[in-house]
Amino acid sequence: MDIKEYLRAKREIVEKALDLYLPGDDVEPKIVHEAMRYSVFAGGKRIRPILVIASAEAVGGNEETVLPAACALEMIHTYSLIHDDLPAMDNDDYRRGKPTNHKVFGEAVAILAGDALLTHAFGVITRCSGKVDDNRIIMVIRELSEAAGSTGMVGGQVVDILSEGREINHEELLFIHRHKTGCLFRAALRTGAILSGANDDQLEALTAYAEHLGLAFQIIDDVLDIAGDAEKLGKKTGSDIKKQKATYPALYGLEKSKELAVKEIESAVESIKDLGAAADPLREIAFYLGKRDS
Amino acid sequence: MDIKEYLRAKREIVEKALDLYLPGDDVEPKIVHEAMRYSVFAGGKRIRPILVIASAEAVGGNEETVLPAACALEMIHTYSLIHDDLPAMDNDDYRRGKPTNHKVFGEAVAILAGDALLTHAFGVITRCSGKVDDNRIIMVIRELSEAAGSTGMVGGQVVDILSEGREINHEELLFIHRHKTGCLFRAALRTGAILSGANDDQLEALTAYAEHLGLAFQIIDDVLDIAGDAEKLGKKTGSDIKKQKATYPALYGLEKSKELAVKEIESAVESIKDLGAAADPLREIAFYLGKRDS
Numbered sequence: 001m002d003i004k005e006y007l008r009a010k011r012e013i014v015e016k017a018l019d020l021y022l023p024g025d026d027v028e029p030k031i032v033h034e035a036m037r038y039s040v041f042a043g044g045k046r047i048r049p050i051l052v053i054a055s056a057e058a059v060g061g062n063e064e065t066v067l068p069a070a071c072a073l074e075m076i077h078t079y080s081l082i083h084d085d086l087p088a089m090d091n092d093d094y095r096r097g098k099p100t101n102h103k104v105f106g107e108a109v110a111i112l113a114g115d116a117l118l119t120h121a122f123g124v125i126t127r128c129s130g131k132v133d134d135n136r137i138i139m140v141i142r143e144l145s146e147a148a149g150s151t152g153m154v155g156g157q158v159v160d161i162l163s164e165g166r167e168i169n170h171e172e173l174l175f176i177h178r179h180k181t182g183c184l185f186r187a188a189l190r191t192g193a194i195l196s197g198a199n200d201d202q203l204e205a206l207t208a209y210a211e212h213l214g215l216a217f218q219i220i221d222d223v224l225d226i227a228g229d230a231e232k233l234g235k236k237t238g239s240d241i242k243k244q245k246a247t248y249p250a251l252y253g254l255e256k257s258k259e260l261a262v263k264e265i266e267s268a269v270e271s272i273k274d275l276g277a278a279a280d281p282l283r284e285i286a287f288y289l290g291k292r293d294s
Numbered sequence: 295m296d297i298k299e300y301l302r303a304k305r306e307i308v309e310k311a312l313d314l315y316l317p318g319d320d321v322e323p324k325i326v327h328e329a330m331r332y333s334v335f336a337g338g339k340r341i342r343p344i345l346v347i348a349s350a351e352a353v354g355g356n357e358e359t360v361l362p363a364a365c366a367l368e369m370i371h372t373y374s375l376i377h378d379d380l381p382a383m384d385n386d387d388y389r390r391g392k393p394t395n396h397k398v399f400g401e402a403v404a405i406l407a408g409d410a411l412l413t414h415a416f417g418v419i420t421r422c423s424g425k426v427d428d429n430r431i432i433m434v435i436r437e438l439s440e441a442a443g444s445t446g447m448v449g450g451q452v453v454d455i456l457s458e459g460r461e462i463n464h465e466e467l468l469f470i471h472r473h474k475t476g477c478l479f480r481a482a483l484r485t486g487a488i489l490s491g492a493n494d495d496q497l498e499a500l501t502a503y504a505e506h507l508g509l510a511f512q513i514i515d516d517v518l519d520i521a522g523d524a525e526k527l528g529k530k531t532g533s534d535i536k537k538q539k540a541t542y543p544a545l546y547g548l549e550k551s552k553e554l555a556v557k558e559i560e561s562a563v564e565s566i567k568d569l570g571a572a573a574d575p576l577r578e579i580a581f582y583l584g585k586r587d588s
Contacts, residue, residue: 023444023445027444027445028445028449028469029444029449029452029453029456031452031456032444032448032449032452033444036444079409083405083406083409086405088382088400088401088402088405089402089405106382107382108382108383108455109452109455111377111380111382111383111405112377112444112448112451112452112455113444114409115373115377115408115409115412115448116443116444116448116449118409118412118413119412119439119442119443119444119448120439120443120444122416122435122438122439123435123436123438123439123440123443124439125435126432126433126435126436126439129429129432134428134429134431134432135423135428137428137432138420138423138428138431138432139420141416141417141419141420141435142417142420144416144417145413145414145416145417145418145420146417148413149410149413149414149417150317150321150323150326150327150330150406150407150410150413150414151317151321151322154326154406154409154410154413155322155323155326155410157406158323158325158326158403158406159323161402161403161406162323162325175322
């Protein structure tokens, strides 16, 4: 299969749906809707929503059914980026080659645009109603709330912020990566599977895939911050070192980190070995992300 | 009925449930759970969750069924206070007589604690599952997402922030009040009613009650900021004037504002005239809030 074409096609579908589900920038108060749209359409890879769709397909589901939930994942991801970039947090001026949300709209509106995206995400999931059993939607809302909350993504960001400027050990680094990135990857795969009526074995396999892929994704992020091409990445490299951030290369060196990422990619693919050809996109996505340079 | 005793008893039930539904402050990362609990248990009146319960009772429902949703409303309200108090927003040092969240935990943790409370709220609502039809829970999640989002509460805060230091007219003031306070009051009443199987007439009556009560509540807030007792309020008075905030007294004067509040309270009670004795707590709550001095 042509994974690049697959990703392009899915990205287009996701972006059309995001446009449909977000209030227009002519809706009052316009500035907050402009700010929400600015960051949502700042050119992400749409990995998380595509994983929702690919996970659904892997267990015999279809993209139409899970599209609202896929978009909800992307809104939650985007809100987390807006808030992470704030002066009180990572204080970043650029993201994906563009000025960060608070640089364009000011801190107050950026905080509120993030809040609104998070709030909106949970409403968007309810659009799955009528297509699947309501109980499955409720399960997904609970999963997402846990994955994004204080014992999930937000918890990872808390530990990340508190770890700046001091030495951390392997356990703490793993906690940060598993929570900041891992929880939402996990929720993406599980969301697609749950809404598509996956059985327990399938759900378990996809969860394991997600955990390995999420970790690989974050290790590669760390590696690219040191060894990547600033132009391709759309942001300055070396920012983790400057902020004395906890990263894999800081703890293991660059080469060992690359090896660890490869190992995680292999484990991800191994986890879904019992799923049939319908899971091929997930396998290809794993290999593709393992080789990404931006 | 003894409305003070009613409010005390319900407040106790709500606070026990909030304690149950929130992660303990021994759960990692502890600081964010401490921060969440610090603001949730900073001594609010629990008006919104009590309105959820009273609305349920008014249409023959019961508190046990709606308690998770009632707590979700309070978590959303609390997150909004934490974020409103931030330096980039209203920059308040005190709330309810205590240092604001960011004063105690720092800006980064305060932002994240707010994010986590909002995220957690949507998970908590799913705990209603099994007690009521799942479709009603989904309806409530959609209502809450709209009420709290960019066309609801967050939208009101955006316009409020942008209106500081410039003259605004009656329409803008009404927009701010209806959105910042009104939308969540409306959602509280509708949540209790929807989860309890209210019919269309009941839902309409309770919605009208909520809109009048929400406006009265905000006008009284404005009045107390000028004419209230700082000790009873637990915060300095006069802060709206200092910040050149849009308020009712600024636009209409103190006496006229008080009259308008009384009129809204009367309209609230009139709206539910067709509901029976089961709606007495709602009537008493309206009169009680009309006379509040803190």
